[in-house]
Amino acid sequence: MTAHTTKHTCPRCGADINLFKNPVPTVDIIIEMNGGGIVLIRRKNEPPGWALPGGFVDYGESLEEAAVREAREETSLDIVLTEQMHAYSAPDRDPRGHTISTVFIARAMGMPAAADDAGEIAIFTKESLPSPLAFDHGKILADYFSCPRRKKRTYTSR
Numbered sequence: 001m002t003a004h005t006t007k008h009t010c011p012r013c014g015a016d017i018n019l020f021k022n023p024v025p026t027v028d029i030i031i032e033m034n035g036g037g038i039v040l041i042r043r044k045n046e047p048p049g050w051a052l053p054g055g056f057v058d059y060g061e062s063l064e065e066a067a068v069r070e071a072r073e074e075t076s077l078d079i080v081l082t083e084q085m086h087a088y089s090a091p092d093r094d095p096r097g098h099t100i101s102t103v104f105i106a107r108a109m110g111m112p113a114a115a116d117d118a119g120e121i122a123i124f125t126k127e128s129l130p131s132p133l134a135f136d137h138g139k140i141l142a143d144y145f146s147c148p149r150r151k152k153r154t155y156t157s158r
């Protein structure tokens with residue numbers, strides 16, 4: 001048995017059961033707005049700070065479904081996922097526990113409005129990013145903005 005398992009006894013049959021402590025899947029979404037900039041929320045809950053919209057994947061839900069749901073819940077925007085950017089899995093990326101976040105890039109039109117876990121919402125550019133950023137979102141955004149194909153990336157409405 002490792003430090004990441006705990007031994008329990010089945011209440012029905014008395015057999016030994018090893019329960020594994022696994023990272024929890026999450027999603028984060030970089031929402032590119034039609035007029036330029038990306039959407040960030042100021043968190044209502046701990047840990048504090050500005051963050052990408054996102055959250056935990058519900059049981060029975062795909063990563064893509066979770067991203068669309070979380071974006072709608074926190075920003076009131078309907079999004080179109082355009083790319084799966086990267087997965088971030090450092091054990092200390094979330095002070096609440098070990099998570100693995102799949103980061104999506106999406107586009108949206110309309111006006112974002114703070115809802116659910118978002119106390120405030122705003123659109124930022126690379127030059128106007130707020131501080132502090134929660135979790136490892138500073139690293140995620142640095143990776144996003146450093147990608148050569150995103151430096152000139154713009155969307156127009158169709």
